[in-house]
Amino acid sequence: MTQRRAPGTRGPGGRMVTAGEVFASRSTTGAGSTMRTTRHRLATAAAVLVLVCGPAAAGCSEESGGGRRVGVVVPFLTSPFWEAYERDIPRQAAKAGVRVLPTVNSNNDASRQVSDIRNLLAQNIDGLVVSPIDSAAIVTGLRAAQRRRVPVVAVDVAPDRGKVAIVVRADxxxxxxxxxxxxxxxxxxxxxxxxxxxxxxxxxxxxxxxxxxxxxxxxxxxxxxxxxxxxxxxxxxxxxxxxxxxxxxxxxxxxxxxxxxxxxxxxxxxxxxxxxxxxxxxxxxxxxxxxxxxxxxxxxxxxxxxxxxQPTDLYARYAMVYIKQALFF
CATH class of the missing domain: 3.40.50.2300 (Response regulator)
Structure with a gap:
């Protein structure tokens, strides 16, 4: 029987044949802090989201995510795994009320991935979801996002260093x-x-x-x-x-x-x-x-x-949920 844990909790991960589990961990500036999960902060972020995007809030809608735009970068599309993730992003974004730009494919090139991030930042995106190719090389892109105060959600792979709002990955x-x-x-x-x-x-x-x-x-x-x-x-x-x-x-x-x-x-x-x-x-x-x-x-x-x-559907789902929280947290 497939078991899925709630976001923000860590499970043993990787079930044979059926389903793996995914956990989210809040990260600040280094790999040492990446593995810490803070349920209270996640709950607080959700509460802030309700307050900011509640029915009485002007200029903010569930469908548009308040008009804020999110860039999504995938490492490559030569795998059915990442193809499935890319296909699921628009559906999960619509569910979460997040406005996403067309997905960017870095073709398994770490340098290109940093350039892709910079190109998205030049388009004045408000949030970024990225699956790092190289845990060290991605730091340059994360620093560029931090300078522009653009929140980042890392999916599948944790960066060695750099500031991200949260890491969504399996064990x-x-x-x-x-x-x-x-x-x-x-x-x-x-x-x-x-x-x-x-x-x-x-x-x-x-x-x-x-x-x-x-x-x-x-x-x-x-x-x-x-x-x-x-x-x-x-x-x-x-x-x-x-x-x-x-x-x-x-x-x-x-x-x-x-x-x-x-x-x-x-x-x-x-x-x-x-x-x-x-x-x-x-x-x-x-x-x-x-x-x-x-x-x-x-x-x-x-x-x-x-x-x-590995649960590609949960990766896409939690990526959209958490980037929306990060936009209003």
Missing amino acids: NRAYGEKACRSLGRAVRRGKVVQIEGDLASVNGRDRTAAFDQCMRRRYPHIRVLDIAAGWQADKAAAGLEALYSANPDIKGIYLQAGGVYLAPTLRTLQRHRALRPRGRRGHIAIVSNDGIPQELDAIRKGWIDATVS
């Missing part, structure tokens, strides 16, 4: 831990491949660290082979091709981003005639991360064993 360490346990139970001993995300992103670092620590602690007879793919399908394909050619006895694979890595992984295994359904001799156990329809279809067909899902 990525739980993702790595759950993937480790699922793959470890299936393999027990031998070689497994971990196709990593971008280690410049706190999400990539958290998933890798948790997966590695869990493997060392719980499954000492499993050897982990890493592929640094940086959320890029071509790097995942090239890395897996090289690793499999040198290690045809691979028994398992962990995909840190199924939306990007699933298709190239299945193609590579198929090319080597190593793609066998679950239950068949020689099946390579695969645990993925995202919970997109393509992964669920692959589970039904027996090509992969499990996915740890």
Whole structure:
């Protein structure tokens, strides 16, 4: 059964196959403060929102968000995960009464993302929702927003530093831990491949660290082979091709981003005639991360064993709810 926690509370995150959980944490100026959740402040922000945008407030409507404009920046759109998030933004914005500009795609380029933020600020936006590509590089864009007093909501990835109103993200360490346990139970001993995300992103670092620590602690007879793919399908394909050619006895694979890595992984295994359904001799156990329809279809067909899902709908929903609160807080 899917469980979803209320915004502003932290849960264990990353449920297998069904749904992950998302939590929001208020951030000030650094990663150390990013993980603090302040329920009282969130409640206060909601109360202020009611007072400022209540029925008696002139020039403020639920449909328009008071006429204030919000820019939304996504990291890339080469993944069904981010495609789903982008599609959901207009619907959730309408529900929250937020006026959003057309979504900006940074094409997985951290420098371009900072330029995208500056371009939006030049359009005199009132609020910004951004999913950082690089947790360190995004700081330049956050400082530019702070100088203009534009509130920022960070989604999915927390910045290393910089001022944001709130961070909406899932527990990525739980993702790595759950993937480790699922793959470890299936393999027990031998070689497994971990196709990593971008280690410049706190999400990539958290998933890798948790997966590695869990493997060392719980499954000492499993050897982990890493592929640094940086959320890029071509790097995942090239890395897996090289690793499999040198290690045809691979028994398992962990995909840190199924939306990007699933298709190239299945193609590579198929090319080597190593793609066998679950239950068949020689099946390579695969645990993925995202919970997109393509992964669920692959589970039904027996090509992969499990996915740890991320709630794109909740990301979009809470992003709009919290940016509206930030605009009037």
